[in-house]
Amino acid sequence: VRAVAPPDRSSAPSALRADSFKGAGDFGPRVERAAVAALKAALVAQLPEGGLRDDPATLAAFGHDESNTLFAFPETTAQVQAIVRACMAHGVPVTPVGARSGKSGGSLPVRGGLSLCLEKLDHILLVDDQNLIAVAQAGVVLGALHAAVEAKGLFYAPDPNSLDWCTLGGNVAENAGGPRALKYGVTRDHVIGLEWVLPSGEAIRLGRRVHKGVTGYDLLGLFVGSEGTLGVATEVTVKLLPLPKVVLTALVLFQQVEQAAQASTRLLQSQLLPRCLELLDDVALAAVKGAGLQLPQASQAVLLIELDGPTEDSVLAEAQTLEAVCRAEGALEVRVARDETQRAGLWAVRKSVSGALKLFEGRKVSEDVVVPRARLGEAIARFKALGAAARLTVATYGHAGDGNLHTNVLYSKAEQKPEVDALVAAIAREAVALGGTLTGEHGIGVAKRHLLTLEQGPGLIAVQKSVKAALDPLGLFNPGKIFP
């Protein structure tokens, strides 16, 4: 099975650029130009034509303008191994790159060196409707996997916003989530096997092709979400579910965001487990006004809720509970999508929020904190108050059901960046104080590494670093990420 071609990359939101993180701390010495030249000479014969690039067009496309950066596009696991081994031999940092749709700068070569681009490993190898598993190479676009799996009546749940261009390997590196994580879990919950190239260049197979197994340590668990710092996936085996039979999508309008937050908390306490429970506040709604959503003036917040289940009757029964709970919290209106077009329309609005917020004032920083579900309303109010005190606009939207808020700080002038960064840090501090975590699905990367100690103690960080040192003793695999 050949995956569909990835969509035009220009449709992706502009990738994070290395210079966005100029202020984010010391990444260690940049690699010497001579070492990169020696690496290039050693590798060029081992890769297919065009498999090694440092031309200006590639540099521009990947958002870099440094001359000590090299881009490799291997087509086989053996080529990935050769590249990693050569990088280690030449002391050149190697940074795995998927579709560059990440939100924490994980694929940025902050010390220069080789960018290991997996996009040519783009074959779906197996969709097995007997055993309910799929096997795909790391560069397969998630949307292509969804399509291949759904064509057989099966379901792969993770659905990050970027699913039409992000890759499975990137999902593994970042442990990607998405709206459906509420009911179905994140990437880690679905990956059962990996082919993995270690920082040593050795390729190992780990995990299994069956749904269950506890042989040895769960290195799968360790590698998924390791943000490209412990090696790189070349092939991924995932478990599949039967495609849910009935899906119902509803948009619930509220006057105030506090009511929407409260309704979200109550819904999860009423024995319902929607597959998605998304929130958009007033700023997010204002940003997507042009996206085709007609709302009464009074509605300053919405919940986008999706239920799935085995029969129409069972889903409709849950929808009645949903409506009753939302009405009790003051919902103005409950709109149910009556067909696939209406459903797609509601999701198009939700998916356009991230881009629309960027255009709203010209610039933004996107947060990704998680707070306990029952403190959602309190968290949103505190974040807005922090924004007001800093005279910056805070927009909140995201996976309310998980307590995972994409709190965005909007601004217009580059000079405001220090105040923006201070506000982002304050929001992170507040989320941790509320009993939450720094990042629900974006990862730490370079974007949040200076905040890591807000959440994790020195003992926990030391253990992680000892694991990193055991697997990557030279410290050349995606350096400068996660740890401050």
Add this chain to the structure above:
Amino acid sequence: VRAVAPPDRSSAPSALRADSFKGAGDFGPRVERAAVAALKAALVAQLPEGGLRDDPATLAAFGHDESNTLFAFPETTAQVQAIVRACMAHGVPVTPVGARSGKSGGSLPVRGGLSLCLEKLDHILLVDDQNLIAVAQAGVVLGALHAAVEAKGLFYAPDPNSLDWCTLGGNVAENAGGPRALKYGVTRDHVIGLEWVLPSGEAIRLGRRVHKGVTGYDLLGLFVGSEGTLGVATEVTVKLLPLPKVVLTALVLFQQVEQAAQASTRLLQSQLLPRCLELLDDVALAAVKGAGLQLPQASQAVLLIELDGPTEDSVLAEAQTLEAVCRAEGALEVRVARDETQRAGLWAVRKSVSGALKLFEGRKVSEDVVVPRARLGEAIARFKALGAAARLTVATYGHAGDGNLHTNVLYSKAEQKPEVDALVAAIAREAVALGGTLTGEHGIGVAKRHLLTLEQGPGLIAVQKSVKAALDPLGLFNPGKIFP
């Protein structure tokens, strides 16, 4: 909240004894008696009265008769830390012990030394129906957690057979499963936070109290299922689900085990996801004959299937599909439990299989392999053929839906053990050849470490050992387990 008292330990199946594994290879030198004496002298003042024992009654109760073994019963995390630190200082191996209900010998002190018994850490600290989480100490009995959680209308899914006496800490160490793993996953899928004492004696908190989060490496994933070799959990935070509203339990009778296996495969291909799908073959049925199950002579295999869902109608609709699929595969009869008593009766039969098989010929070795779901029938036939060739009885039962078979080799005389071990190895080899794995939920421990290389290559084993060495450089934390 105080947990209910653990049930009388004498009701537990007799624990694996160290001498069961006399032939399982070299565990390294047994600890010197003098080192244990020095450790005892150092620790006695740091633990509460009765917190350190080496009396004959304790030795007998724990199935050991070695004089260089010491049992510690800490009541606080600080005491656990003191014990671990003292063991490291005195060069004495330390082996975490839960309820000794494990199936792979993980809690056996194969080199002697200190057995770290967590049973006094038995408090349920929080059941939060606002945020759908629970926090409990490692020594809490799983059944007590179930009761506390279900009293609030919530659900903690993992349900190993030993749930009335096994502990949450043991579940974490072994990544325990159970019948409901088919729909709801295993322990790893539910643990979101841990307090963990490292081999260094340092206590760290990892994970979180919210359902979602990707800050740093997923050490939770690594530690869950590490079989007591990377440290020990003292406190566990789990996520909870709403208690499923409607549950339907059915017993389906087949003439032949091949039909039952085929029906199991077909059920999972018919868009159904039962929460449990268990199989018992002719030998297992013969063993439990006295347990109150009346079956026609012609029925030589059964499936025990449990569906859950949001409404009675939706579950009944799925039950109709279930019946149609099973009838098409030749089911003789589909019995649906009509009330809670009948339901409990069916499960009592299923739960009595393990013990009944032990009594059947006097001795048994229990396998725990997993095979791809679609090859279940083929696997059972091959295992039985291997048994026939070795003139040993093979019983097969277990989690058919997961492909996780508790294949048991029955025998009567100690002299048969070498042939039994050879048959067990042959079954393991066959499972791996079929695309499966050595263990679905019991772990490797000492029971299967000599088989590990059947499934895992040297590269994968080396990575695991490097992680182990990074965290336990002295190699004193539960030595002799997992790795050959």
